[in-house]
Amino acid sequence: MTTDLGHPALAATAVRKAYGDHVVLGGIDLDIPTGSVFALLGPNGAGKTTLVQILSTLIRADAGEMRVAGHDVVRDPDAVRAAIGVTGQFSAVDGFLTGEENLLLMADLHHLPRRERRQCATDLLARFDLVDAARKPAVTYSGGMRRRLDLAMTLVGRPRVIFLDEPTTGLDPRSRRTMWEIIRGLVVNEGVTIFLTTQYLDEADQLADRIAVLHQGKLVAQGTAEELKRQVGGGHITLRFTDARGHDYAARTLDVVSRNDEALTLKVSSQGTCGRCAHCWTGSTAPRSPWTNSRSTPPISTTSSSR
Amino acid sequence: MSTATHAFTDSATMLRRQLRHMLRYPTLTLTAAGVPVVFLLLFVYVLGGILGSGLGGPSGGRDAYVNYVVPGVILMTAATAAQGTAISVAIDMTEGIVARFRTMAIARVSVLTGHVLGSLAQTLLSMAIVTGVALLVGFDPTAGFGEWLGVIAVLVLIIFALTWLSVALAIMAKSVAAASNMLTPLMILPMMGSGFVPTDSMPGELKWFADYQPFTPFIETLRGLLMDTPIGNNAILAIGWCTLITLGGYLWARKLYNREPTQ
Ligand SMILES: Nc1ncnc2c1ncn2[C@@H]1O[C@H](COP(=O)(O)OP(=O)(O)OP(=O)(O)O)[C@@H](O)[C@H]1O
Ligand SMILES: [Mg+2]
Numbered sequence: 001m002t003t004d005l006g007h008p009a010l011a012a013t014a015v016r017k018a019y020g021d022h023v024v025l026g027g028i029d030l031d032i033p034t035g036s037v038f039a040l041l042g043p044n045g046a047g048k049t050t051l052v053q054i055l056s057t058l059i060r061a062d063a064g065e066m067r068v069a070g071h072d073v074v075r076d077p078d079a080v081r082a083a084i085g086v087t088g089q090f091s092a093v094d095g096f097l098t099g100e101e102n103l104l105l106m107a108d109l110h111h112l113p114r115r116e117r118r119q120c121a122t123d124l125l126a127r128f129d130l131v132d133a134a135r136k137p138a139v140t141y142s143g144g145m146r147r148r149l150d151l152a153m154t155l156v157g158r159p160r161v162i163f164l165d166e167p168t169t170g171l172d173p174r175s176r177r178t179m180w181e182i183i184r185g186l187v188v189n190e191g192v193t194i195f196l197t198t199q200y201l202d203e204a205d206q207l208a209d210r211i212a213v214l215h216q217g218k219l220v221a222q223g224t225a226e227e228l229k230r231q232v233g234g235g236h237i238t239l240r241f242t243d244a245r246g247h248d249y250a251a252r253t254l255d256v257v258s259r260n261d262e263a264l265t266l267k268v269s270s271q272g273t274c275g276r277c278a279h280c281w282t283g284s285t286a287p288r289s290p291w292t293n294s295r296s297t298p299p300i301s302t303t304s305s306s307r
Numbered sequence: 308m309s310t311a312t313h314a315f316t317d318s319a320t321m322l323r324r325q326l327r328h329m330l331r332y333p334t335l336t337l338t339a340a341g342v343p344v345v346f347l348l349l350f351v352y353v354l355g356g357i358l359g360s361g362l363g364g365p366s367g368g369r370d371a372y373v374n375y376v377v378p379g380v381i382l383m384t385a386a387t388a389a390q391g392t393a394i395s396v397a398i399d400m401t402e403g404i405v406a407r408f409r410t411m412a413i414a415r416v417s418v419l420t421g422h423v424l425g426s427l428a429q430t431l432l433s434m435a436i437v438t439g440v441a442l443l444v445g446f447d448p449t450a451g452f453g454e455w456l457g458v459i460a461v462l463v464l465i466i467f468a469l470t471w472l473s474v475a476l477a478i479m480a481k482s483v484a485a486a487s488n489m490l491t492p493l494m495i496l497p498m499m500g501s502g503f504v505p506t507d508s509m510p511g512e513l514k515w516f517a518d519y520q521p522f523t524p525f526i527e528t529l530r531g532l533l534m535d536t537p538i539g540n541n542a543i544l545a546i547g548w549c550t551l552i553t554l555g556g557y558l559w560a561r562k563l564y565n566r567e568p569t570q
Binding site: 056057058078079081082084086088090091092093094095096097101105108109110111137153157 | 313316317320323324327328331332402403404406407408409410411412413
């Protein structure tokens with residue numbers, strides 16, 4: 001891999017973490033160039049949050065070398081903290097404070113000068129469409145508003161490396177696209193590096209320069225969206241459904257190789273299917289399809305197999 | 308900027324955060340004052356007549372009992388307020404905001420110092436309310452200006468001690484309900500000391516406990532300052548206990564907070 005963007009924003013070798021006998025991360029290597037977007041893709045329990053927490057100095061790895069923004073994560077955590085911004089999987093706002101007060105709190109903790117702190121809060125409120133709600137306590141915010149406030153708070157210190165743990169989970173399709181725009185804007189306008197985790201292939205496809213798939217503690221595939229598609233090219237993807245209606249709808253819509261009505265699974269050719277499945281997941285091609293309105297979370301999981 | 312300056316400004320920021328919470332939800336302060344006020348009224352009006360006569364003073368009865376019981380009730384306020392602190396620390400620990408603080412380059416312990424300083428202000432306010440009610444129901448202290456300053460100084464030391472202890476217990480508790488329960492015994496301690504009746508009237512083992520537990524020197528020191536009763540070595544004992552509990556609570560809380568978060 002060539003990185004002509006200077007030294008990597010994030011480099012890790014052989015990162016391991018186990019809880020008791022349960023190996024969550026079994027040797028992870030990463031090399032993320034400055035100014036790029038990296039997406040870590042994986043299902044529930046894959047270890048995405050664990051890896052984010054390790055890289056953002058929240059918890060310690062059992063082994064491994066990690067450098068973030070040029071600083072050693074283990075030896076110099078405070079230097080790393082000064083360079084990063086983290087939006088965790090679960091809301092990290094002070095519910096008792098208003099949106100504006102939350103941002104001012106962040107400004108104070110970043111020791112911004114008096115005049116700048118107001119300006120910074122005002123700008124972010126406008127940018128994240130929170131002006132009307134600025135004076136209301138964050139407990140009264142909807143999930144999407146909370147998420148936006150969360151990200152706005154992360155941006156206060158102008159971090160060089162930003163971690164986003166499932167930034168769009170639980171957002172409606174419109175808020176989701178807004179979030180994508182914001183993330184793209186950050187990279188283009190401010191040159192920050194973004195490490196995001198997601199369960200959605202289409203999100204990784206939309207945003208990331210490089211994607212890695214985390215499965216059973218290992219990065220089982222890594223590359224650009226195109227490279228990944230080529231890697232699984234010729235292979236099959238098994239789609240698993242939670243309800244029969246969705247299963248049936250998909251069976252009629254996709255190029256199905258085989259179908260199991262008992263287990264509610266479909267085996268489809270991975271060639272060119274990813275994009276279409278991805279659309280189904282967000283409901284952008286079929287807003288009234290049975291699996292977008294039957295549940296708020298996508299009821300399918302995928303496993304890919306070569307050959 | 309040096310680490311020490313950071314620790315100071317960050318603690319001040321966190322204190323402002325706590326004060327904002329307090330102003331937005333004044334019920335927290337009022338609740339901390341509410342329980343002791345109820346106890347005060349209950350003991351003075353329902354039991355005060357009899358308990359007061361048992362004190363054996365010249366006037367006896369209800370009037371004497373008000374003056375006897377107020378120091379204990381004020382310390383009960385410290386205990387109910389400590390419970391409030393524990394609850395708000397536990398809420399913080401279970402919410403994501405603390406995880407955010409941990410990934411920021413801020414003085415680590417400032418989150419806790421903010422809580423402690425905020426609680427100090429809140430507890431003093433609750434105590435002022437309780438004392439106000441006591442004055443209305445006939446509390447008649449002999450204390451002059453100097454003694455009142457002494458009272459405030461002793462109370463600040465006691466609040467610091469109990470608050471650091473409750474912060475540590477709250478981090479250990481891992482849930483809001485558990486944190487709240489853990490602090491309940493603290494409210495009973497003034498009663499199992501010289502707060503409501505003299506320890507001489509208690510049976511053997513209880514008297515022994517009452518004489519040696521920290522609340523008794525706390526109460527006797529306050530009573531001495533407010534009502535001009537003999538203090539003896541109680542002031543030294545009170546200061547000793549406060550130093551010990553503050554130091555222990557602070558170190559324990561800091562250790563627990565710096566430990567890896569597990570969820
Ligand atoms: N503190 C802990 N103690 C024991 N096991 C843990 C702990 N934290 C995480 N795990 C385990 O580690 C695995 C990975 O968890 P993690 O939260 O990193 O997954 P994830 O990929 O973020 O999942 P999700 O998509 O559901 O957020 C899970 O099996 C989880 O049970
Ligand atoms: Mg997760």
